[in-house]
Structure formats: structure tokens, C-alpha cells
Amino acid sequence: MGDGTQMTAPRSLMNDMGLSNQNIERRQKIVGLDAADLARIKAMQDLVARDADDFVKVFFNYLAGLDEARPLTSNRALTDQVQRLKREHLIAMVKGEYGPTYVEQRVALGAVYSKVGIEPRIFLAAFHQLLRAMGTAIMKQFERAPMDGFETFMSIKKVAFMDIGIIVDVLIYERERVIRQQQEAIRELSTPVLQIRDRLLLLPIIGVIDTHRARLITDNLLRAIRANRAKVVVMDVTGVSTIDSKVANHLLQTVTAARLMGALVIVTGLSSDVAQSLVALGIELTKLNTVGDLQGGVEEAERILGYRVKQLVEPAASSLA
Amino acid sequence: MPVPILKQGEVLIASIQAALSDRDLAALRDELADRVGRFRIRGVVVDVTALDVLDSFASRTIRSIAYITKLRGADTVVVGIQPDVAFAMVQLGLTLDGVVTALDLEEGLEALRLIRRDALGTG
Numbered sequence: 315m316g317d318g319t320q321m322t323a324p325r326s327l328m329n330d331m332g333l334s335n336q337n338i339e340r341r342q343k344i345v346g347l348d349a350a351d352l353a354r355i356k357a358m359q360d361l362v363a364r365d366a367d368d369f370v371k372v373f374f375n376y377l378a379g380l381d382e383a384r385p386l387t388s389n390r391a392l393t394d395q396v397q398r399l400k401r402e403h404l405i406a407m408v409k410g411e412y413g414p415t416y417v418e419q420r421v422a423l424g425a426v427y428s429k430v431g432i433e434p435r436i437f438l439a440a441f442h443q444l445l446r447a448m449g450t451a452i453m454k455q456f457e458r459a460p461m462d463g464f465e466t467f468m469s470i471k472k473v474a475f476m477d478i479g480i481i482v483d484v485l486i487y488e489r490e491r492v493i494r495q496q497q498e499a500i501r502e503l504s505t506p507v508l509q510i511r512d513r514l515l516l517l518p519i520i521g522v523i524d525t526h527r528a529r530l531i532t533d534n535l536l537r538a539i540r541a542n543r544a545k546v547v548v549m550d551v552t553g554v555s556t557i558d559s560k561v562a563n564h565l566l567q568t569v570t571a572a573r574l575m576g577a578l579v580i581v582t583g584l585s586s587d588v589a590q591s592l593v594a595l596g597i598e599l600t601k602l603n604t605v606g607d608l609q610g611g612v613e614e615a616e617r618i619l620g621y622r623v624k625q626l627v628e629p630a631a632s633s634l635a
Numbered sequence: 636m637p638v639p640i641l642k643q644g645e646v647l648i649a650s651i652q653a654a655l656s657d658r659d660l661a662a663l664r665d666e667l668a669d670r671v672g673r674f675r676i677r678g679v680v681v682d683v684t685a686l687d688v689l690d691s692f693a694s695r696t697i698r699s700i701a702y703i704t705k706l707r708g709a710d711t712v713v714v715g716i717q718p719d720v721a722f723a724m725v726q727l728g729l730t731l732d733g734v735v736t737a738l739d740l741e742e743g744l745e746a747l748r749l750i751r752r753d754a755l756g757t758g
Contacts, residue, residue: 536718543738567725574721574730576714576737576746 324422328414331421331487333480338417345476351469352410358452358466359408365451366404370397373444377436385430392430399423404448407473420477424484434482445474505531507538513545514615515577520553528564532571539577546615547572550608552583562597569602578618579603582611638663640670645677646747647709648740652685660696667700671707678747679704682740684715694729701734710735710750714743 362369374397377383386392403423406416427437449467456463505527508516517535535547549565551557557565569579580603584592592599605611616623637659641648647670649663667679681697683689689697701711712735716724724730735750737743 532722533718536721540718540738543742545738545742567722570730571718571721571725574716574724574736575718576716576742 324418324425327425327484327487328418328421331483333414333417333421335414338412338414341476341479342412345472345479347412347469347472347476351472354466354469355408355473356410358470361451361455362404362408362448365448366401369404369444369447369451370400372447373400373440376440376443380436380439382436383432383440386427386432389430392426396423396426399426403477407470407477412473412476417480420480421484424481425488427481428485428488432485434485437481437485438478441474441478445471505534507534509538509542509544510548510612511616511619511621513543513619514612515539515542515544515547516612517547517549518553519549519551522556523554523561523564525560525564528561528568532564532568535568536571536575539572539575544577546618547577547579548608548611548615549579549581550583550611551581551588552585552608554583554588555585557584557588557592559595559597562592562595562599566599566601580605580611580615582606582608638666640666642670642674642676645675646680646744647671647674647676647678648680648682650682650685654686654688655693657692660693664696664700664703668703668707671704671709676704676709677751678744679709679711680740680743680747681711681713682715682743683713683720684717684739687717687720689716689720689724689729691727691729694724694731698731698734701731710747712737712743712746714739 374387374393378387386396399419399422402419406419409416448470452467452470453460453463456466500521506518508518510516515535515538517531519531523531538544539547549568551565554561565581569581572579582605584604605614613623636653636655638649638651638655640663641650647667649667651663655663670676671679679700681700683697686693697713701713704711713731714737716736735746737746
């Protein structure tokens, strides 16, 4: 499992987040960006080029006043990098091009925020200050025609809100990365298929079974049946506390698929609660081979495979610790 | 492409090599039904290892092969269903009820031997 704060290249992060060309176009539609907006925005290129440094300063001065932003503002090299990215952002914001390259830059910036632990609310507050400074400058330029100034500012705001959407998505996505990694680990750990005798597999299932996991279990089992040339599988569900009709259906599918590959599945460890609820639900389980507990299931499997386990007259000395 | 059918003692082995048209499948069914009687066959192995799809018609035909040969005095074992195919079939509800399945040709022949042994033992 990788370090949760490790920075991913913006491009691959974009792919992971599903920021495809269609998605980007959709985002432009969502904020309502149209041709009239683009024209108004592009007219602001000179103004933004002139004042970009001031706007960036407003943004960072505001962050500097917040304790929560300390990890970013106290790191000189990082601050320089982010200031440079932010300045590029402002210039790009009025270029009128909001395709993949633009979004990639936003994602890169978002990844830096995430790395230093800037929360969405902190970023939003500072970004609001920046927009305010920008709005003030625009209104000054349109002193004679305040409505035009307002329209222009609102057009820029559409882009700004698209940016906010992307940055917040990056922050959330990065924060959920740890959760995803843990889920992945749990999934991998929780579906082992073990060979306990020649041609006999053990499949212990623990925890909650959902559709995704059921698929994974079936997949693992079918592959293991082929790899180990298994004839009998003991599926132990002692660790599954509740089985509803959906889960029962998943288990039946697994059993049936294994049978198609020539393996017999014995289900063990259905607790009395589970057994009662299955019967109460009226789930058709006549196709299932069930044995009370794991030991019984293994013994039954051994009998089917023609094994006979015989206890020696005396236990081995190695049992005497 | 017709399916080659090999005779090995009392057993017929039909090894499907490529995706089959519905007509090929029907021809395979008819051919097996005929040869089982003609050569006094006791077991049939249908090997589907090479197939990466088994649709509803194929499943139904294979099941009818098993039932038909049973009526003609031979047991049928289907072998070599791949993991992905098995899963897809289950999702589609094609479960080959009442048909004996085995991992591969070797297992299939072994299964036929055991079926014969039990039949002779009890009969």
C-alpha cells in the first residue's frame, strides 16, 4: 500500500478520477459556459495579465492569516511553486480554453493542496478573496457601464466555479484514496482459497458479502479449481453473520459455476439464525450440499475423495510442546 | 465446421475446436445420437475447452445431447468449461441441470468410469 499523501502525476490522477474529454465538456455545460461568456472573458486578458501578481498576493496573504494553512505557507519552496501555479491559473482562466490541458493544471494544483492538507473550506475562503479582488478590478474598469462589468465578472465566475468543482473533487478523491486502499486490502485478504488436500479446496468466507465481493470470490474460486484441479470445495460461512436473499443467491451462483467446472461444493457453518432466516425467506436451497460445521464438511469431502483419516494409536511426541 | 468425434473403446469423444453455428451444434447432436446406438457406446465426453462463449442455444443443445444419449444407453460428461464461461452461464441462468461436468478430458473419462462402476455395482 502506497503512502496516502504521495503525489500522483496529474495526468494519471485525471484518468483515475474519470476526467475524460466528455466529462470536461460536461463540466463546462454544468456551469453554463457559452460563447458570450468566452468573448467577455477574453476581453479581460490584459487586465488579468497586469494584476495577476496582486490577485495571487491576495490569495496567499489570506492563507497566511489562517493557522489551518500553515503547512503550505510555512514551506518556502512549496509556496513559490503554488504561487507560480496560481499565477498560471489566472492567466489561463481568461484564455478561453478550458480543455484537458487546463483541467490538468487545476488537478496538479489540487494535488498540491491535498498533499499539504489544505481543506476545501480553507481553499474556498481564500479563493473567494481572490475573486473579490478580481471583481473589484473589473468593476473599476467598467466604471461607466456597471452592468457590463457585472456580466463580465459573472462569466469569469462560471470558470471559477468549474475550477472549484475540480479542485474540491481532487481534494475529496485524494482523501478517499486511503479508504479505497484499505477496502482493496480487505478484499484481497478476505477471499483466500486454500488447498487442504490433493483436489480439496477450502474457501472460508468472513464478513459482509456484497455483489462486488461475491463476484471476486466466485472468480478466485473458479480459477483455483482449475489451477489445483480440485474436485471438492468446502465453503465455510461461519464468519458470515447475516445472509439475505441476495447473498444466498450469490452463494448459489458460485456453487453452480463451480459445478459447471466439475467441482462439488459443500457449504458449512450456517448458523441457526442464518438457517432460520433463509427458510423464513423461502429461498430455494435444495441444490446446496450443506454440512453443519467445518470439520464435518472436511470429513465429508474426504469421504467423497476416498480418503480415510486414521488416528495413530498414540499422539506424536511433537504435541508435547 | 463439423466437430470431430473420436471413438475410444466404449466412449465417444466430441472435441469442439471453434465457435459453432447453431446448425453445427444440431448436426453434432444428431451425429452423437446416431453413433451411440450404432457402436454400442456407454459414455460420451463433450469437450468445450476451446470455447470462450456458451450461449443459450449451445447450452440447451448440450443438455439435450446428455438426455438423448442417456435414453440411448450412454452417459454424457461435459468437460473443460472455462471459469469465465462458467460464471457467464450462471449469470444467464444456464446451469446444465442434470448434466455431469468435469474439469478436463482426463477427469471426464474418470467420471464415466466411476458412473459405470456404480451402475454395475448397484445393478
